[in-house]
Amino acid sequence: MTTKFRGILEWVKQQIEEEKLKAGDKLPSIRLLAEQFQCSKNTVVKALFELEKQHIVYAKPKSGYYVVDDYQTPSTHENGIDFLSAGPDQRIMPYEDFQHCINQAIDHYKEQLFTYSEHQGLFSLRVELVRYLRQLQVFTKPERLVITSGSQQALHVLSNMPFPNGKKNILIEQPTYFGMVDILKLNHIPTLEIELSMEGIDFERLENLFRANDIKFFYIIPRCHNPLGHHYTNDEKKKIVALAEKYDVYIVEDDYLAELDPNTKADPLFAYEPNGRVIYVKSFSKVFLPGLRIATVVLPEKMISSFVRYKFSTDFNTSPLSQGALEIYLKSGMFQYHLESVKELYIKKMKTLLEACSLYLPNYVQFTKPISGFYLTIFLPSHIDVEKLIYLLHEKHIYLDNASRMYLAENKQKAIRLSISQVNENKIHFGIQQLATFIIDMCEKKKYNPLSFKSYH
Ligand SMILES: Cc1ncc(COP(=O)(O)O)c(C=O)c1O
Incomplete structure (x- = not known):
């Protein structure tokens, strides 16, 4: 019951985030949702009730459930791709x-x-x-x-x-x-x-x-x-x-x-x-x-x-x-109950991030391969201006962190830190694709010579 229940919550939130369901739109009927999720109507009603409590949907008597018009993705960088925030994913906070x-x-x-x-x-x-x-x-x-x-x-x-x-x-x-x-x-x-x-x-x-x-x-x-x-x-x-x-x-x-x-x-x-x-x-x-x-x-x-x-x-x-x-x-x-869903979600997001990094980043860029957790670090060629890269991505509403403040001495290593904690899973691939494009662009402008790049170990 619990996974179906959560599945419905996640699905509705995702539909809203992806703007497939907009403010004022009617949700599918209880019968349709029960069919879609292969669960009882009772589970659907409970999930809708939970969404109502979270002020994401509201009920119109004898009509159905509708999307509330002020619902927003609760990330700090709402409409962007947030690889920066390091707090927990607000969508699963109880x-x-x-x-x-x-x-x-x-x-x-x-x-x-x-x-x-x-x-x-x-x-x-x-x-x-x-x-x-x-x-x-x-x-x-x-x-x-x-x-x-x-x-x-x-x-x-x-x-x-x-x-x-x-x-x-x-x-x-x-x-x-x-x-x-x-x-x-x-x-x-x-x-x-x-x-x-x-x-x-x-x-x-x-x-x-x-x-x-x-x-x-x-x-x-x-x-x-x-x-x-x-x-x-x-x-x-x-x-x-x-x-x-x-x-x-x-x-x-x-x-x-x-x-x-x-x-x-x-x-x-x-x-x-x-x-x-x-x-x-x-x-x-x-x-x-x-x-x-x-x-x-x-x-x-x-x-x-x-x-x-x-x-x-x-x-x-x-x-x-x-x-x-x-x-x-x-x-x-x-707390114990909450931990189970938390763990599953973060492991999944990290897997997606790793997949995207392997797929899109050029081979002269190295990145760490965590088995879990929130963070992954990408090491950049030494001539890349990290601040500029972050600024350009910021303009595109993609947010990430300069890892230089994680070193005691300045300019030790050109690196950026990506956090998966608040990023929307569906946006990870696109975000990394964009990041890769900017890195490649910056390297080409500098007429990048791979032999001059000191690799990180
Ligand atoms: C490794 C590590 N330790 C400690 C903290 C501090 O956490 P808090 O003071 O919120 O418990 C953080 C916060 O990001 C962290 O990443």
Whole structure:
């Protein structure tokens, strides 16, 4: 029933997006939809009711269902092709369900709204999160969890607070999440880098860095890497943890897209040293709602009070309303249900993007080949003006990101990052075709010589 139900919702939304159904148009009858989707009329009625609740269609008594005239594709770049936005796909966000949770949370946690709540985060949410994290092979207890206002805050606090090893430098992969690069730059934190490609990192270099550079922690995105889409193997993760142990370096593991890993045997680094060497950071922005501003961090007990003090100095406490709503959402099983559709959709979109890149991009352009996640990076010939390329595409309503801000040093690599999270699946092929045309055009204008292009490895 559920897949047919979802199928009808998706179909109607798609028809509207593709303008096959316009404002004021009548939807096919319940009988026709039931025939088309091979389901009961009851399922169709439920789906139409859901669309009505979402204000996408409305019912005219004794006539049928019609498209509401102000319905819009809910992407930030509504009419374009959005490879830029990195928030979750709004078409599958369970607003209605979540509304119930918010309402319940207001009821349930009204006391906390009149006062400042627990600095470490609501204990009842931490209990729920401990249960949830088990599925990700993170076995811990509520006392070791701190709820933060997004994982960005966790990264900010960790970068600025002292660590038990008394060391000063932070090591990052290159490229890496730009939010982390910004924290390090803006706070003038001494930072070292290690190159990451789809083949992984150079372990000899990692060991040398760990041995000789007073490294406080190594910030690592273990899967669905932002921006490459890289995943470490379990053996590599074990090796990193063993080296961290050997040289007294902490690991900050940013597992922001753990849920999208199709490899069910993949462990987080945390699983190889759960006693505190690996600090585990889990955001709820990507698979759920960024506006909620909720993440959790699993710390060694000896770091809790210092972490909480640093966090307290920035915001006192994370919104109890957001915390309460997430707790109810997790407890009710709605989150688990939501995750299934999320996973399926993103894996499908990434497959389509890879297909389009292989088909249309010229062979002197290299791109990463993620198995899942939101991001894929395209490396461009060195003479291409990336800003200009982005501008020209923007004019055509195709949006993507310059990956240069994901590097610590400037102009390291000419690269663009594509995100599949909010792009409409049906527009991916066309978007990549356009991108390829612009790249080829720019190369031809420069009389591109393939032999002069240094390939990326
Ligand atoms: C790798 C990574 N870590 C952390 C964050 C921050 O997420 P939030 O603060 O919304 O939890 C992001 C956001 O894009 C990200 O890509």
